[in-house]
Amino acid sequence: QECTGGVMIASSIIMGRGLAPVEAAIGGWRAFLMARESYGRLLKGFGNDAADAPTMPLPKPEGKLVFDGVSGGPPDLRKFTVSNLSFTLEAGQVLGITGPSAAGKSTLARLAVGVWRPGSGVVRLDGASISDWSREDVGPHIGYLPQDIELFPGTVAENIARFGEVDAEKVVDAARLAGAHQVILELPQGYDTPIGPAGVNLSGGQRQRIGLARAFYGRPPLIVLDEPTSNLDAEGEAAVRQAMEALRGQATVIVIAHRPAVLGGTDQLMVVLKGQIVNFGPTSEVMPQITRRVVARPEGLPQEAGGAAHV
Missing domain, CATH: 3.40.50.300 (P-loop containing nucleotide triphosphate hydrolases)
Incomplete structure (x- = not known):
């Protein structure tokens, strides 16, 4: 019986503000997972490109x-x-x-x-x-x-x-x-x-x-x-x-x-x-x-x- 109604409303507002980032993260979780999956596919695709990987030079081909x-x-x-x-x-x-x-x-x-x-x-x-x-x-x-x-x-x-x-x-x-x-x-x-x-x-x-x-x-x-x-x-x-x-x-x-x-x-x-x-x-x-x-x-x-x- 020591908290007035105003204190309770103020506490609720403060708690809502504090939990807002967590709620936003939960709401955007699906988009985050999709972005991470897409990023993984890009890394895999670029990883298959051996342009940056050093390769041993091969001799001049004859044409077969x-x-x-x-x-x-x-x-x-x-x-x-x-x-x-x-x-x-x-x-x-x-x-x-x-x-x-x-x-x-x-x-x-x-x-x-x-x-x-x-x-x-x-x-x-x-x-x-x-x-x-x-x-x-x-x-x-x-x-x-x-x-x-x-x-x-x-x-x-x-x-x-x-x-x-x-x-x-x-x-x-x-x-x-x-x-x-x-x-x-x-x-x-x-x-x-x-x-x-x-x-x-x-x-x-x-x-x-x-x-x-x-x-x-x-x-x-x-x-x-x-x-x-x-x-x-x-x-x-x-x-x-x-x-x-x-x-x-x-x-x-x-x-x-x-x-x-x-x-x-x-x-x-x-x-x-x-x-x-x-x-x-x-x-x-x-x-x-x-x-x-x-x-x-x-x-x-x-x-x-x-x-x-x-x-």
Whole structure:
């Protein structure tokens, strides 16, 4: 009987203020647990990236490429666009890949050069998983021409040399191999001509030839060309075929094209349909089958391509 009503109300207010942080923590407990779980997933994801981990440098690859049960697709999609790809390409061989649109050809190219990591299976370059190579170490040994060619602000020579140390002899050799030397000499400042963002001051054919030269720079042991003749005329297509012939035995080359004529000079030919290999073998054996299908169906491959993959 010693506490008045006012003291009791004041005590209740003080206790409420004192317990407010505890109540707030309880109310936000679920969000805290979710944040901690998300943070753990980020740490696990970054932990799988060996960019910061020192790795022993591997010797220069010869170019043998192996797909062992590879499935994969864009990193932001859970659905694989290619599944269970298995084949071996010996060093120095030239492989042609064809198939209808959205068959998975460009996905295969990105997996081959290590731009995308496979969801399952492994891509091996000279026996080592290409994902295990340091990007800085493996980059000079791979030439890649994507469908969407990206050139960067700088000179033509710097773009061909991949913005590393410009070796004039290698730059000219790559340009000659791509049939771009004369085209570059006709530019206002030749190899020193500045290129605007995304190559806006160049035509589509000029960009493609410079992109080809960049892929050939230093004659890397593995070269992947995705639709290399899409913006080229007949002379440009002939230059690509000559380059394939010049690189035979020196580099492993993968050429992706819709038109079988571009793939006539390859050693092996692969037909991809709906993310799977439906035919794979020597070009002399596979090409007649494709030709017969094109004659039978003007749009290209049949809906159900026959022939088992020799893998």
